[in-house]
Amino acid sequence: MRTARPRRSRPPTPTARVLRLRRRISLLFALTSAVGLIAMATLAVRSDSNRWREQLDHTMDADTSWALGLLETDEDGRLVTDVLADAVDTACPPLAVLLADGDSPGALTVRHAPVRPCLTVGREVVLEAGREAVRADGARAFDGRTTGGAPVRVFAQPFYAPEATDDEGPQGVLVTVSDASAQRADHRRLVWLVTGGCAVLVLLSAAVGHALSGRAVRPALAALDRQEAFLADAAHDLRTPAASLRTLAETALRGETDSADVHRRTLRLAEGMGRLVDGLLTRARLMSGTAAVARQPLRLDQLVEAVVQEAIAASAPEPHVRTVAEATVVVADPDLVRRAVGNLLDNAFAHGRAPGVPADVLVSVGRDGTVTVEDAGPGLPPEVAGSLFERFRSGSGSTGLGLSIASWVAHAHGGTLTAERGGRGGARFVLRLPTED
Incomplete structure (x- = not known):
């Protein structure tokens, strides 16, 4: 006869442990306040009790002294x-x-x-x-x-x-x-007043302790959120090159391609993954406040053209991309801007086309520091239009992290990222960065 194994309770998540710590801090704060208030209240009540007795005793001592x-x-x-x-x-x-x-x-x-x-x-x-x-x-x-x-x-x-x-x-x-009726009545009123005051103060201290503990654990919760975002972004960015490496390895094992070509493509993918890891670590440091955005004068048109060529080479089927770039200098972090533009292109290649048809994308760079990526796809779904740049929001089955990362890069530089319906019926994304004065 098979006996049922006892179910093991799942360990609490880090967020649950932090929230439990907050409750314990609030409770400890309230208990400490309660002990102090009760001690003071007891001292006050006993002092009042001794006071009115001493007053009566002094009066009666005077009466008996006179009677003697x-x-x-x-x-x-x-x-x-x-x-x-x-x-x-x-x-x-x-x-x-x-x-x-x-x-x-x-x-x-x-x-x-x-x-x-x-x-x-x-x-x-x-x-x-x-x-x-x-x-x-x-x-x-x-x-x-x-x-x-x-x-x-x-x-x-x-x-x-x-x-x-x-x-x-x-x-x-x-x-x-x-x-002693009047004195005892006054003493009872004092006891009730002190008791009620202590109860109110304990509740107030509990509320203040809960608020203070919330402010104390807020950085820990924010750090946990940043950690979760970092892990999700890392998985999102590394998923494509990891899949490409696997496909390349399977092709090499079947002997369907030249070994030298496999090595060259593997090397490019490894270098690309290294850059991705460096970018993710940089973003994690920026979000945690341990590093600053490395702003420097940057030829935006040249960077966008390089990113477009890399994106075309890594896409299948090969998309049709037309680039119109004017010489533009912005003050930004090259690595972060590269990632933002690359994410916008990846989004256009993946969602700005009909199934089985190569994407048709127009990329333009303006002198005012804007990068416009416009596709000829089905456009923006109405249900995601208001939350397009939030993490894990997408209308086509993806995680939606690419656009959220691009939006974060824009705001980190003091710029903006907007989405609207393009002139060709598809989606138009406009990334604005501060230009050099």
Whole structure:
């Protein structure tokens, strides 16, 4: 029984890897911003929480300090709270007096409690606050709740007998309660405001990170596009001479031609392929920005005539080409212009004729730096007229790279390449190059 092999996932393309890197950079940027904002928000929230508690504690410390002045002792040293009771019995915040039980360390009894307090807390809350202050031998503050569930702040301040020594504990504890509803409401509003602000800033930072990462990876994507264009152009330009070499080799193996002639033709093809490779490398360097267009004064008419002769010799069936050239000097790169004109001729030979009929092409060179290639073929297909110079666009089954390369050469020199219907019914291509001043 044959078991099915697990399907291997295809490795991502270079473009997919770059885009995945962009997403990771955006995510890392957002996470970094989120961590920083959360840390700052946590610090701000905690600072506000400590602030309002310290404000209440300071106020209650002042109240208990004032109340300590109202405590009196009689001749026997016993604590008298009558003056305090008269002063704070109906006051708000309420104040309770707890006395320490000398026989039971840590035990407290309520000596005074307000009759009509504005805030009512459980008796155990007051006693626990007092015990904590006695154990700590100092003032202590706590969060609590009233019997109705409202938030309060409980403050306990121990006091000592006038004749007490350093080893003796506190004589009692003053416990006061303050309403914390307003402070907690303000704190909650701050928490929601900070949380919402952090969320907005994280989203904003994610968007900014995505935009910045897009700008960061844009050169890499452009380089990948240039690499793809270079490979496609290389395949396009090398396909014809490679096919000619194969045909020549097959002819030589069959013994249908003279060996010396085969060698000469092979040498010409090899030289032509070498020039093609050099031109492709030059174009790749120009597109990547590592080299500049080698502009120099150039006799355009002589170059075009030489290219026409080479194109006729390499074409089968031999086309009928008429050349009308005026002496013209342009400022351009000879190799690139040679390739552009050659591509225009190849296009005219391939598409500017009826099947089985040699191409009839008119090539003219004007004094204004124009090279016109006009054929007598069927003309330009309407469906490709608007995108004729884009890569991989053609109306006759070819890749369409030849015209796109010619257009690129024209624009690299500050010129133009246009296509229109010719006077003989075919296509007319006009290459314009800057002339020498």
